Amino acid sequence: MNEDIQKKYIEFQLFDQQLKQFQQQLMILKQQLTELNNLDENLSYIEKTKESSKIMAPLGAGVYVKAKLEDNKNVLMNVGAKTLAIKTLKESKDIVGSQIKELNKVVSEMEEESTKLVAKCDELQLEIQQEMAKKQDK
Numbered sequence: 001m002n003e004d005i006q007k008k009y010i011e012f013q014l015f016d017q018q019l020k021q022f023q024q025q026l027m028i029l030k031q032q033l034t035e036l037n038n039l040d041e042n043l044s045y046i047e048k049t050k051e052s053s054k055i056m057a058p059l060g061a062g063v064y065v066k067a068k069l070e071d072n073k074n075v076l077m078n079v080g081a082k083t084l085a086i087k088t089l090k091e092s093k094d095i096v097g098s099q100i101k102e103l104n105k106v107v108s109e110m111e112e113e114s115t116k117l118v119a120k121c122d123e124l125q126l127e128i129q130q131e132m133a134k135k136q137d138k
Contacts, residue, residue: 005131012124019117022110029107036100040093046072047089 049055049072057067075092076084087095 002131002135005128005135008124008128008131012121012128015117015121015124019114019121022114022117026107026110026114029103029110033100033103033107036096036103040096040100043075043089043093043096046075 046069049069051069051072053069055067055069056064058064072089074086074088077087077092077095079085
């Protein structure tokens, strides 16, 4: 294998590795986006639910507890450093909506970059194949 082909192959491997990392990050971001959209729907559901209604409150990992809704106007929201703050439903929906908007922007940018990486990988792969074919023809 000549030097030019080796350089292109190394470059291809680097781009391919970067692409795989992007795809993993994208998958994580899309999961977070799904969680935020579910949260937004749940906040809307709470808003429409009457106080004193029986609900199922999630504890995590698919475990729920029966509960009674005492306040359908306010929620406790994690504001960082394990600190909870009382937020109105509108405030919490605005915060979640803002997070969804920002995350959608990041996902879109990463998908665009991922598409560029795929194109670059395809281009390098084609160049390598052409160089190999030329070398075999000699």
